[in-house]
Structures are given as C-alpha cells and as structure tokens.
Amino acid sequence: xxxxxxxxxxxxxxxxxxxxxxxxxxxxxxxxxxxxxxxxxxxxxxxxxxxxxxxxxxxxxxxxxxxxxxxxxxxxxxxxxxxxxxxxxxxxxxxxxxxxxxxxxxxxxxxxxxxxxxxxxxxxxxxxxxxxxxxxxxxxxxxxxxxxxxxxxxxxxxxxxxxxxxxxxxxxxxxxxxxxxxxxxxxxxxxxxxxxxxxxxxxxxxxxxxxxxxxxxxxxxxxxxxxxxxxxxxxxxxxxxxxxxxxxxxxxxxxxxxxxxxxxxxxxxxxxxxxxxxxxxxxxxxxxxxxxxxxxxxxxxxxxxxx
Numbered sequence: 556x557x558x559x560x561x562x563x564x565x566x567x568x569x570x571x572x573x574x575x576x577x578x579x580x581x582x583x584x585x586x587x588x589x590x591x592x593x594x595x596x597x598x599x600x601x602x603x604x605x606x607x608x609x610x611x612x613x614x615x616x617x618x619x620x621x622x623x624x625x626x627x628x629x630x631x632x633x634x635x636x637x638x639x640x641x642x643x644x645x646x647x648x649x650x651x652x653x654x655x656x657x658x659x660x661x662x663x664x665x666x667x668x669x670x671x672x673x674x675x676x677x678x679x680x681x682x683x684x685x686x687x688x689x690x691x692x693x694x695x696x697x698x699x700x701x702x703x704x705x706x707x708x709x710x711x712x713x714x715x716x717x718x719x720x721x722x723x724x725x726x727x728x729x730x731x732x733x734x735x736x737x738x739x740x741x742x743x744x745x746x747x748x749x750x751x752x753x754x755x756x757x758x759x760x761x762x763x764x765x766x767x768x769x770x771x772x773x774x775x776x777x778x779x780x781x782x783x784x785x786x787x788x789x790x791x792x793x794x795x796x797x798x799x800x801x802x803x804x805x806x807x808x809x810x811x812x813x814x815x816x817x818x819x820x821x822x823x824x825x826x827x828x829x830x831x832x833x834x835x836x837x838x839x840x841x842x843x844x845x846x847x848x849x850x851x852x853x854x855x856x857x858x859x860x861x862x
Contacts, residue, residue, distance in 0.1 A: 584720070584727075585717070585718060585720065585727060587625075588624050588625050588626070588718050588727065589625050590622060590623070590624050591622065591624075592622050593619070593620045593621060593622065596617050596618070598620070601620030601623075602618075602620065603667070603668065604637045604639060604658055604660070604668065605620070605639070607658055607668075607670050607673060608639065608641070608686050609684055609685070609686050612641055612684075613641075613682045613683075615643065616642060616643060616644075616653055617641070617642060617643070617644040618639060618640070618641055619639060619640045619642055619644070620639050621638045621639065621714075622637075622638040622715065623635055623637050623638070624636045624716070624717075624718055633662050634659055634660065635659070635660045635661075635662060635668060636657065636658070636716065636718065636729060637657070637658040637659075637660065638655070638656070638714065638715070638731075639655070639656045640652045640653075640654065640655050640656070641653045641656075641682075641684075652679070652713070653678075653679045653682055654675065654676075654677070654678050654679065654686065655676040655714050656673065656674065656675055656686060656688065657673070657674045657676055657716065657729065657731060658670065658673050658674075659671045659673070659729075671747065672689070672746070672747040673686070673687070673688035673689070674688055674689050674690075674691055674738075674740065674747075674749070675689070675690045675691070676691055676714060676731060676738065677692075677714075678690075689749070691731075691738045691749050691752050693735070693736040693753065693754035694752055694753060694754060695754050695756070696754075696777065696779065696796035696807055696809075697807065698842075698843075698846060699779045699794065699796065700782050700839075713734075714731060714733045715732060715733070716729055716731045716732070717729075718730070719764070721739060721764055721772070721773040721775075721800070722741060722750075722772060722773075722800050723770070723771040723772035723773075723800075726741075727742075728740065729741075732762055734755075736752070736755055736777075737751070737752075737753055737755075737762050737775065737777070738751065738752045738753075739751040739752075739775070739805065743803070750800075750804045750805055751775060751805035753775065753777045753798060753805075754777075755777050755778055755779060756779045757778055757779060757791075759778060759780070760778030760793065761776075762775075762776070762778065763775075763776050764776070772799075772800050774798065774799045774800075775797070776795060776796075776797055777795065777797075778794075779793075779794040779795065779796055780792070780793060780794060781793075781823075781839055781840060782839060783839050783840070792823050792827075792840060793822070794843060795809070795812055795819070797811055797812040799811065809846075809850055812850075813850040813851065814850055814851050814852070815851075816847075820844070820847050823840065823844055823847065824844065826840065827840045827841070827844060841860045841861075845857050845860030846861075
C-alpha cells in the first residue's frame with residue numbers, strides 16, 4: 556500500500572510539473588505584453604542594444620532606445636522588440652529623427668541579447684551611414700496619386716509600435732505606426748518578415764486595424780484623399796484604402812469596403828455636385844466615383860464616369 560501511494564504521488568507530481576510547464580509555454584497575448592519607454596538616451600539598459608547598429612553614430616547624432624516590448628511568438632525563447640532612432644539628441648517638434656530601427660532580439664542565459672532580426676524603418680537621407688538590416692519602404696495604394704516624397708519621411712513625426720495578433724494565427728504581430736503610414740512585421744515560416752507597408756496621403760483620419768467580419772483576422776484601414784490639382788480652394792474628398800490578410804501578406808481589397816457603402820458614395824457625390832458651374836466637373840472626382848461603381852458591380856455607371 557505504501558509503495559502504491561508513493562508511486563501515485565510521484566505520478567501526480569510529474570503530471571503537475573508537466574502541466575505547469577505547458578502553461579508557462581503558452582503563446583503570449585497582447586494583454587500580457589509589457590512595454591517600457593526610455594526617456595534618457597544614457598540609460599545603460601537601453602544602450603546595450605546599440606551594438607547591433609553601426610559601430611558609432613555619425614558626428615552630431617546619437618543612438619536612442621525609445622521603447623521595448625516582451626515576448627511575441629510561440630517559441631520558448633523570449634524575444635525583446637526594440638525601437639531605436641539615430642537623432643540629434645534634442646527633442647524638437649520636427650526633424651530630429653534621422654533614422655529609425657526596429658530590432659528583435661532573443662535573451663541569452665548570460666543576459667546579453669542575440670539578434671533575430673533588424674529592420675531599418677525609414678531614412679531621412681541626410682547622413683551617409685548604413686546599418687545592415689531589412690529596409691521597409693512605405694507604398695502608396697494604386698489610384699492614390701499623391702505620393703510620399705523622399706525628402707519628407709514620415710518618421711519625422713515620431714514612430715511607435717504595439718504588438719497584437721492581426722493575422723489570427725495565435726502569434727503576435729508588430730504594428731509600427733506614425734502619422735503618415737504603417738508597417739506590419741509578422742512571424743511567418745520561422746522568420747520575421749514585413750507583410751504590410753502602406754502610406755497615407757493625409758493626416759486626417761486614423762490609420763487603424765479592425766475586424767470587419769468578426770472572424771478574428773484584422774483588416775487594415777488607411778485614410779487617403781482624392782487630390783484635385785490646378786483649382787485653388789478645391790475640396791479633397793476622403794478616400795479609404797482597405798487591406799486584408801490573404802494567408803501570406805496583406806493585399807488591397809477596396810471592393811470589400813465600397814461594395815455596400817452608400818454613405819461614402821453619397822459623400823463623394825455631394826462634394827462633386829457642390830462645385831460651382833464655372834469650374835466644371837472635376838475629373839479626379841469622376842474617376843473615383845467611377846471606381847466606387849466598379850467595386851459595387853455596376854459596370855454601366857462605372858463606364859459612364861470612367862470613360
């Protein structure tokens with residue numbers, strides 16, 4: 556009897572240990588991730604990540620660790636996501652950030668981080684130094700004619716990130732955003748890769764992720780504007796570019812947004828019909844109205860505006 560009890564207790568102990576191990580290895584969620592912001596570039600905890608950049612910042616610039624976050628994928632190793640900049644070291648309203656980087660490391664047993672991936676988010680092009688890493692460039696959606704100028708990189712206005720499971724696979728993705736665009740970095744097939752990089756042509760309206768059909772996979776909504784050239788005081792009606800996950804990357808699918816959106820079509824029409832007769836009808840607005848009819852499957856009306 557005594558032998559039986561000892562065996563039973565040993566079995567229970569092993570089961571509890573294994574169960575506890577399984578619980579601790581459970582994939583992280585966006586609610587469990589802890590963020591830390593650095594307010595002093597001389598913080599030694601933040602400075603340890605600078606070794607993954609060039610040997611030294613160019614004269615007049617400093618490497619700054621801005622923000623870190625904890626574990627994001629489903630592997631036992633603990634990742635640290637690190638947002639860093641090369642800047643003037645002075646917090647000014649605009650122009651102090653020269654380059655921005657996103658580093659993903661793995662904590663080693665000795666306390667030193669090991670690089671898993673390094674992305675160069677954006678570069679102002681004002682200083683000739685190169686940090687090895689994958690470069691992310693913002694892309695404009697088709698049919699949006701206002702492009703991002705290379706001498707106006709959007710990270711001048713600050714960059715931040717958060718981690719959230721956008722693709723519904725149980726692994727957290729990295730959402731990197733500022734006023735003029737967004738990039739998404741996802742853990743796919745054993746490596747971190749960019750799966751979305753989109754530029755917004757306006758600072759009006761929020762860049763956001765939203766689950767339109769409540770299927771656990773998020774769509775990405777990018778506000779844009781209908782540019783009108785050559786007419787002083789012209790209105791710039793709103794436009795929206797909608798990206799959706801196709802299992803591998805984010806693709807543009809505006810049809811999903813405009814197919815049944817009567818409110819948006821009416822809003823563009825009100826703008827279009829409000830023009831004074833002397834200005835004539837705006838060709839840019841005719842083009843976008845035609846696109847909406849095309850997305851709605853009304854080819855006859857689409858042809859009327861697109862011809």
